[in-house]
Amino acid sequence: MYDPKIFKTYDIRGIYPDQLDEDVAYKVGRAVVEFLKADTLILGRDMRLSGEKLSGALAQGIVDGGADVIDIGMVSTPLVYFAIADYGHEGGIMVSASHNPPKYNGFKICRERAIPISGETGLLEIKHLVEKGKFEKKPSGQLIRTDVLDDYVNKILSLIDKKRWKDAKRLKIVADFGNGMGAKTLSNIFNTLGVKMLAIYSEPDGSFPNHEPNPLKEENLKTLKKLVLKEKADFGVALDGDADRVGFVDEKGETVTGDIITALLSKEILKDNPGAKIIYDLRSSWATAEEIQKAGGIPIEYKVGHALIKEKMRKEGAVFAGELSMHFYFRDFYGVENSDLAILKIAELVLAEKKPLSELGRPIKRYFHAEEINFEIEDKEGKIKEIEEKYGALQNAKVSHLDGLKVEFSDWWFSLRASNTEPLLRLTLEAKTKELMEEKKKEMISLIQG
Known part of the structure; x- marks a missing residue:
């Protein structure tokens, strides 16, 4: 079964087997080999119930296309990125639908150096080959x-400062x-x-x-x-x-948002990279750029989306990037996201500052940020x-069309x-007082739904 809607902006994703099945996976394998003109591709999958069948069909498509496939088994997405970039292969495919419900599965496709293939950089060509x-x-x-796994762990450990881990045994996460x-x-x-x-829900299922x-x-x-x-842990993490x-939770059991973590990680990374460029997405708090x-860095605001952020990082030579969605990207890890490294850097900060995470984050939480609100709107562009037209014409309005509409x-x-x-x-949205934030949130919701 094939549904053309499975081709998204950044990846291929749909319901198994109603929208994508083994036949589609086989054709995607053939198409990726043809598009990349690849001799060798990396293949990995996560724990989804359909993963083994789809991965097997992809592998068959790749070898029938004349390329070797290096199957690294059931792994995380960062391991696929690592295997592509560190071993110097021409690309790879991760079989995953990220956080979507169990009935979904999909394919994240990369070229050399773990550079993502999105709608603008080849996914539409792959779609055409699949349909043909x-x-x-x-x-x-x-x-x-x-x-x-061993090579990956060694790589991650090479990116931390061992001197900062002398008191590691006092940490509890x-x-x-x-x-x-x-x-x-x-x-x-x-x-x-x-x-x-202390690990919970650690068995892949x-x-x-x-x-x-x-x-x-x-x-x-x-x-x-x-x-x-x-x-009485130092902090908690959820992957x-x-x-x-x-995602991060401080020692008081409070959520630490992605933009606060971006600010904290930036300060830590800038210690070793003074004056470096750091990218943050435009939904982040004013405090992130500040x-x-x-900390001596150059903040660059940019669009939402992992493929776009990675491209901007390469273009700007940025050392780090963070999104409100809790993707954290490191130049030293091939300019792609890595949760393990983000966790280690926050742990390093807690160890070095000898302060709890809540105390480290408190000064950055100086504005009042509303959680992202989603609306099902048929005419999105019209809205x-x-x-x-209402807000852009107001006095002192600073209007940006970098990604949709932002008015400051x-x-x-x-x-x-x-x-x-x-x-x-x-x-x-965000405001300098809680009252103004609540007022503007109510006002915006009414206008968008009206």
Whole structure:
């Protein structure tokens, strides 16, 4: 079964087997080989129930296309990025639907150096090849199975300052893996460093028996927050299904948002990279850019979306980037996201400053940020235009079309943008007082729904 809607802005994703099945996976394997003119591709999958079947069909498509496939097994997305970039291969495919419900699966496709292939950089060409479905007969490639975990762990450990880990044994961290792929790598890293970790939902299970593996949703953090308080842990972390995003909870059981973590990580990274450029997405708090500047960095605001952020990082030579969605990107890890490294850098900061995470984050929480609100709107562009006509004409309004619409005033701002992955209009806003934030949120909701 094939549904053309599975081709999204950044990846291929749909319901198995109604929208994508083994036949589609086979054709995607053939198409990726043809598009990249590849001799060797990396292949990995997460714990989703359909992953093994789809991965097998992809592998067959790749070898029938004349390329070798190096199957690294059931792994996190960062391990696929590592295997492509560190070993110098021409590309790779990760079989995953990230945090989506169990019935979904999909493919994240990269070229050399783990550069993502999106709608603008080749995914539409791959779609065309899949739909055409005509491939030349080629001499078969080889299927090679290998394990890259040890090499990956060594790479991550090479990116931290061992001198800052002398007191590692005093750390206690609770980790909620959401029955996803994060436990294998983080357990290995923490064991090496001597960090005490209490792991929950660590067994990979694509039926997600405990909760959806999405750290952005507060309801998914309830158990983690209780355990952090009960265990008197330094902080807690929650990873998504394929472990390329991580959410943080401080020692008081409070959520630390992605933009606050971006600011904290920026300060830590700028210690070794003074004057470096750092990218943050335009939904982030004013405080994020202010903290980057204060730490001697150059803040660059940019669009939402991992493929766009990575491209901007390469173009600007940025050392780090962070998104409100809890993707954290490191130049030293091939300019892609890595949750393990984000966790280690926050732990380093807690160790070095000898302060709890809540205290480190408190000075940055100086504005009042509303959680992102989603609206199902049929005419998204029309609604954005209507809102701009109202607010863009006001005195001292600073209007940006970098990604949808962003309008800033001296005491508040809002961002309104169409989702790249879902049929939604997304609103984010922030104000200098809680009262103004609540007032403007109510006002905006009324206008958007009206």
